[in-house]
Amino acid sequence: MKNPEEINEIKATVRVSSISGDYGFLNARIGGAFCRDSNGEVFARVAIDGDKALYWVYTEYWDGDHLVEPSLAGESLADVTQGNDYELTLKWDEPTATFTFAVKGLNDGVDNSATYTIPGPISPIDNPRRGIGIVGWVIL
Numbered sequence: 001m002k003n004p005e006e007i008n009e010i011k012a013t014v015r016v017s018s019i020s021g022d023y024g025f026l027n028a029r030i031g032g033a034f035c036r037d038s039n040g041e042v043f044a045r046v047a048i049d050g051d052k053a054l055y056w057v058y059t060e061y062w063d064g065d066h067l068v069e070p071s072l073a074g075e076s077l078a079d080v081t082q083g084n085d086y087e088l089t090l091k092w093d094e095p096t097a098t099f100t101f102a103v104k105g106l107n108d109g110v111d112n113s114a115t116y117t118i119p120g121p122i123s124p125i126d127n128p129r130r131g132i133g134i135v136g137w138v139i140l
Contacts, residue, residue: 007032009091013106016048016082033060034092034099035122039070042118042125046077046088046101053077053086053103057116073116077103084108097122 014028031045040061047054056074060067080086085106092099102113 008094009089011087011089013085013087014048015085016050016080027054030088030090031056033125033128035094035097035118035125037118037122038120040068041127042072042122044090044092044099044101044116046090046103048080048086048088048103051080051082053080053088053110053112055090055099055101055114055116057099057118072118075114077101077114078105078110078112080105080110081108086110089113094122 010030010032012030016028027047027049029045029047029049031043031047033041033043035042037059039059042057042059044057045055047056054074054076057072058069058074059072060069062068080103087102087104087106089102089104090099097118099116099118100113101115104111
């Protein structure tokens with residue numbers, strides 16, 4: 001995204017037609033890095049992951065050669081049906097250090113949201129990154 005540090009709300013309509021197996025490694029998502037906490041960069045995501053709409057907030061930092069990603073929050077927003085369209089929304093309110101996550105079904109009655117406020121002080125991020133993604137991991 002052009003000027004990602006200026007983007008405080010991301011919204012996308014997504015559909016996952018079919019996923020089988022270990023859902024944790026395949027999803028359609030929106031998210032990014034929004035600020036820093038006392039440990040590192042704070043990321044937030046909302047995704048369709050198999051038959052669930054989920055959100056995550058985590059910190060990312062390096063400990064020597066190891067990337068560490070401790071979770072701050074993460075839960076299911078709703079059960080979803082593969083093949084249906086869903087509107088995902090992620091909002092960041094910097095003055096209150098609060099994320100709002102939402103999923104709305106465009107083919108069904110799903111309509112749910114959640115918020116998470118980062119505890120403690122925050123600071124500007126070194127490398128803001130925000131966007132829409134499709135993720136598939138290869139695990140060896």
